[in-house]
Amino acid sequence: MRQAGQGQSRHYRAAVCTELKQPLTIQEVAPRPIGPQEVRVDVHFCGINFADNLVCRGQYQEKPPLPFTPGMEFSGVVLEAGADVSTVKKGDRVIGVSNFHSMAEQCITDQKTLWRIPENVSLQDAAVLPVSYGTAILAVDHRARIQPGETVLVTAAAGATGLAVIDVATNVFCAKVIAAAGSDEKCKLAMQRGAQSGVNYSQGSLKDAVKKLVGSSGVNVAIDMVGGDVFLDSLRSLAWEGRIVVLGFAGGNIASVPSNLLLLKNISAMGLYWGRYQHQDFAVFSKSMSTALQYCQQGLIHPHTGAVFKLEKVNDAFLHVMQRKSTGKVLLSLK
Template sequence: MRAMQVTAYDEPLSLRELELPVPRPGEVLVRIDTCGLNFGDTLMIKGTYQEKPPLPFTIGMELAGRVVGLGDGVTTLAKDQRIAAYAGFGGLSEYAVLPAEVCVPIPDEMDAVDAAAFLIAYGTSHVALDYKAGLKPGERLLVLGASGGVGLTAVELGKLMGAEVIACARGKEKLEICRKLGADHLIDSDTDDIRAVVKSLGGADVVYDPIGGDQFKAAMRACNPEARLLPLGFASGEVPQIPANILLVKNLTVLGFYWGGYARIKPGVLTDSFRTLIDWYVAGRIKPHVSNVLPLEQANEALDLLRTRKATGKVVVQVSQPE
């Protein structure tokens, strides 16, 4: 089988031929159709992600495909069943062996591109806004990095959950996509004063932040009393230092959030979220926004779209051609 692998940190991926893996008890062999890329994949390539597999390894945190082999003891899945999975890594490969428990059956209504763009982006935003922040109808939600893969889902889900959504992104073109997905107010992070605009709108009750840096600082100072802040990542490259005196004065809550960690500490949170999200998808209430689909051989170019922030929504790699 072919796979795009990290053979040295901070270097382009290499296309390599590997032996087909064999599922062990409790695992399934999956023929991968599509792989959704995430900012965390770029950090894995650098060797700076919170999980660091030994070299060489195959990146690709989320994937969609079809079960083609069953290990002993697997009873929850069947051969030829379509699934999506949060694998952590391994998605940029034509086949992968995965624990059966991380595979989510997907409905016929969901195509392979949508399935690969679904779990992390929607799952992250849904668990963050619903389970962690307890977003309520009528609250004001500020989404930083709103045109990115997770940012757009936060805009879409925030609106679906009844919030007044402020989307912050770079440039009119990206902001227009946010508006189409439900944003009530738009902030251009290149030209607008985030703090001033948010305060003029009445302040933020919940802040969703995959960016960090100066944007987090500005958002925190535009929060209403008892607001909740969700730092999800630091695409700016700067991890903000949070002044406790501001938290104290406004009774703010900062909620540390790593979506993937729930697979280990509380998997039921993820499975409950997936069930809700898939129901919303089938009902036509949500639809992944995929800006680019590239073949496996062009995975390096696909990753560059994330690094340079040229993508809006998700970037998906077509690993295997549909049969």
């Protein structure tokens, strides 16, 4: 195993946020020595997430000091490992999560935040897994506790996390999914990826459309990433003892929960902030990553990449996500 501080022969390129609400710049960065429990990774792919844009605009709950390199998740190959690293070695293919610094040709991270990729899983597919599938697995299993045969309503269904929820719910937990999205094309994609039916909520009431599909009994579970009126319609579409899991507010509006609805149908409303588990309950966080890799290795899930941008086009990639043109995961290719 290499000792810390070796392998620093050249500068590497990174996307850097030098000023909030301004385009990222591509800069040459000098490598720093790694600590005894740190690992230097040659990054091949990095995921683009909605949160990456928020942190670059100063609107995320975590605010790193300027300048910084964004990027929460990546796949790559280990270049060197610190003296006390025991989990990975040079040459291992890994996925990892980082505190907003992985949109770079190299990334240094603690060994605890890396997981080895099985031989039959590509680096590109692996890069889709951390945030989207880590969130999906905890939403479906740990929070909603979906049972085989239950009906699940998924909003923002054609996004990276929406498609991951559909993939896990249908192919692992044998649930029936209603995909709700903002266009017919996105609904079609969600159905191609496993949903039994689709609802375009830009064309009318989501609640009425769901009722036509399942009747007055409602759906067992709703997984919502939109917020606002879509959240409220999802809540009102739940069956007796239904569960709704809040994953985000892509629509920009945070709805107030009408607690009388929780009472009348014995509904459970819960949130899921996947990244918080990394600090509050690392065992649960790590299991979500290991499980995603295991499902992928077994061929149970099929990660979907919607678009791949080169590092030089990072601002185009951000715009692609923020203008809601993206379906599935958007990746940066560092090679």
